[in-house]
Amino acid sequence: QVQLVESGGGVVQPGGSLRLSCAASGFSFSDYGMHWVRQAPGKGLEWVAFIRYDGANQYYPDSVKGRFTISRDNSKNTLYLQMSNLRAEDWAVYYCAKGSISWLPHPESWGLGTLVTVSS
Amino acid sequence: QSVLTQPPSVSGAPGQRVTISCTGSGSNIGADYDVQWFQQLPRTAPKLLIYGGSNRPSGVPDRFSGSKSGTSASLAITGLQAEDEADYHCQCYDSSLNAWVFGGGTKLTVL
Numbered sequence: 001q002v003q004l005v006e007s008g009g010g011v012v013q014p015g016g017s018l019r020l021s022c023a024a025s026g027f028s029f030s031d032y033g034m035h036w037v038r039q040a041p042g043k044g045l046e047w048v049a050f051i052r053y054d055g056a057n058q059y060y061p062d063s064v065k066g067r068f069t070i071s072r073d074n075s076k077n078t079l080y081l082q083m084s085n086l087r088a089e090d091w092a093v094y095y096c097a098k099g100s101i102s103w104l105p106h107p108e109s110w111g112l113g114t115l116v117t118v119s120s
Numbered sequence: 121q122s123v124l125t126q127p128p129s130v131s132g133a134p135g136q137r138v139t140i141s142c143t144g145s146g147s148n149i150g151a152d153y154d155v156q157w158f159q160q161l162p163r164t165a166p167k168l169l170i171y172g173g174s175n176r177p178s179g180v181p182d183r184f185s186g187s188k189s190g191t192s193a194s195l196a197i198t199g200l201q202a203e204d205e206a207d208y209h210c211q212c213y214d215s216s217l218n219a220w221v222f223g224g225g226t227k228l229t230v231l
Contacts, residue, residue: 035220037166044122044209044223044225045166045209045211045225046222047222059219061217061219062217095165100171102154104153104154104213104220106211106213106220107156107158107211107220108168108171109168112164112165113165
């Protein structure tokens, strides 16, 4: 069965950087696009990044474009999110999610999330 | 302000039927992009409930159903049970933003 385990969250000061990881198992990781989605405390879900199965293309919303970088290592079945110039509004639980098999893959299976706290 | 609009809360008694709306626009739901619904139980990760507007993944009870009309989508839950108490989120793709977008989420309370 699909298992996604995020790690790397923690407390960081505004302007700081952090790298999240997501270890995948239970499916053929290299065949699927992957998402990062976040949820600020008491708020709804916000899509953060998507990467195609081969890593050739990455997509971001304007809120994180230029500050966040999604990448993957298919040899290690691992997804990453490099976050820089962090702001208070980036404080959230970050989930990685396996994309569906479709031309616009939606988030399908989700990890348990990792908390990123941005505070001085 | 979310691109997709959901009511903040809905409630119903056990056994009743409730619906949750998700209102979008011509660049997302109205453009015929698939709508997904996710259930998020308290203090847990979201779980896919409905995909492609009306399809249920295996294991999801048929008490849950999805539909779409124009620029809006709806999630219906029949035979409400206490275990259905959760947050429900709709999701779609938006071609104007080139982004996967979510609604603000709806908290379902079982009375």
